[in-house]
Amino acid sequence: MHNGHMKVCRVALLGALAVSLTQFSSAMAAVDGPTATVAVKALNFLQPKPAKPTPVTIVTDPGQAAAGEAIKSALGADVTAKVVDGAGDLSGAVAIVVVGGADVAAKASTGQLVIGDMACMTAGKCALAVERQASGAAKYHVNTAALAKAGVSFDKNFQMLVTAH
């Protein structure tokens, strides 16, 4: 009986934890198609402004190419995307979208904007992350140190609208 009660408590606690995690999902979730679609809109505000369609490379964890392909298919006509894993070639891309845990910071060239999830941005491995809200509004989070290190700069009006970290 006592064990059963503990089990119920554990389940309840796990449930509560799951609910809590769900509430933070928009901030913590890996980049998906809709989020990447919003994120690449930031490319319109790069200085200097790149030509369209803008080349973007999607980097996935090994064996997760399907997730990358899903994102690729979600992106609009303003970008041309390819999917690679962490060992893939990043040259030629104006932006790199990181899906999963790959760390491309060291591998990315100067001038390449690395986009990832909030954890990646907070850790400084990515320069940009997007938080989508239920209302349809979006919040762009920028790790200013990572952005400066990458040699990337945004139009000043856009820069004043982002949330800097």
Add this chain to the structure above:
Amino acid sequence: MKKSILLGATALLAVGAQAQTIDYSALQDAFGQPVTTSATGKPQVASDAPAALRIITAAEIKASGLDNLPDVLNRYSGMDLLRWGSGSADVAVRGYNQGSYPRLLVLVNGRQVYNDHFAMVVWNTIPVQLPEIKQIEIVKGPVGAIYGFNAVAGVVNIITVNPLYDETGTATLRGGTDGKREANMVKTLKLGDRVGVKLSAGYKEQDEFDKGNITAVERSRLTGPEANYVSLSGLTQVSDNIQWGVELSRSYSFQTNYNTTNSYLAIKYVAESAKTDLTIDAGSIGLVNLMAYRNKMDFNYLAFGASDVTTTVVQLSDLLQVGSDHTLKFTAEYRRAEMDRWPSPGATIGYDVFAGSTMWDWKVSDTVSFTNAVRLDMFSLDYSGGLSSPWTLADYDRDMTKISYNSGLVFKPDAINTVRATFGMANQLPSLLELGGYYIVGAIPTVGNPHIDPSRITSFELGYDRAIEAINGRFGITAYRQHTKDLKTFTGGVADRVTINRILTQTMVNAGSSSSWGLEADVNGALAGGLTYSASYTWTKINDDLTVNRGINATRPIKFEDATPAHKLRGGLGWSQDGFSADLGLTWQSDRYLLRPGTGTLTGFQVPTKVDSFITGTATVAYSFPTGTELRATASDFLRSSTAATAALETERRLYVSLSQSF
């Protein structure tokens, strides 16, 4: 690999506009909500602005089916419309509306279209066609520290499409009842990647309203409004860091106006403007903007005489981000306004204003931001030409310095809630007419007053906004307290004559103070099936403490208590699907009392006249063809043949059909 290198080479070619000026369309697309600079001078998403802000989008304007700016603005909480005729209206923010309403600063792309002679907005002369509007930003409450004199009740900033970023082309033909005929067009052209040009033009005419209790003299002055417009603007990317823009406009309007003494006059206006601005991304120095413009308005009051007013503004600003938490804006401005004395010519009155302002926006934490702005205006009055009694040249030798201040605290604990507390203090400069541009020759001179003081408006405000997922919309509520010191009033009657420099005179004076409480609540959103909805409630309570009109009868044309409806309810319902769209807007307002001259002359009494509560509405239906053609039918104020919305001419039902073609 080879493909990647090719793509890389393409990407390194920087193309097109670098966006030193704001690309409203791209930013709204990215952030999922409109972006504004009207509240503080820095770009902000609407929900971050430390002000009661409403952005009317191009889609909302189109969906309304309306054909003029005052009616569009009147759909939103806190706004008050006094439609005097089919081509003339006054639009107020937070009460105090009157003929030739002087408290609202209206801008087109940052250029004032507020006219300094009567300190009024002649809506029918604004050289903007509705299809070229990107968005209209309404800031409610005083924002003098950002805009200087005259932004006392609020600011309406009309943003048009940017020829370097936006592509648009629309031609519209409109015809309807009561002689309504209108044609307008707007077209942007890109000349290569670095130059954009926009041309807009329009013509419209309509019969004047007919029903209503006005005097025979006034009725003889009525004229069917007729107006035409042309505007040409260009923006060029001079280099990767510099943009240069030019705007030229001309408009003509012949209309019946309701003037400050509460009677009708027929007036011809010709308004011309030239503006240029240079925006430079100066790296670590910030975003530097140099703007210069000149407005000239010729006005001919057919019963009195003609004159002109000219306003020249040169403004230099620097918007600078310091670290990630601080944004500063420094602005220096020179302003010159002058007019030939009216209606008796022979002299020129004008003033210079040198101003400096600073805005500091501090992101205190992830959830709190604190914005402060202060502005100093140094004013110097001048007069040249023949002196006429009672004033001497020494009376016009007047300098004054005024401070304006704005402060706003915004708390956003999460993505859905925003709490806002603001304080503003602004100064309302007397108009050129009030300062001495008005002069009527006679045994009793009727004149402006160079000693009249600016009004000072202070406002405290508390607001709360919440995005509500369950209704796919948002709810907002704002409460405010506003106080106006040193109200101004136009010349009065016989009882108001005073002796100035030993000469019996009628003149403008400061008239005491007034306070108001107000509340604005809004809800709007979208439902499944292409439905949109909105509802709002506005409550306004004004208490005057006047130093004039203390007798049984009012003799000065000023009385704000009871002149604003205490309650206004608005509702809107829209629908759009498969090319079809429809929209219904309804407004109910409680009664009000507006002054009418008892004898129809300047020397008579001003009689508070009741305007009963009423409900009015506008409905529109449209079909858009795949070819870019839209056919639309609109009925405005359609609930009855005419509505007594003021104490003068009644607003008549108008039915019109519009045919638009995109190209």
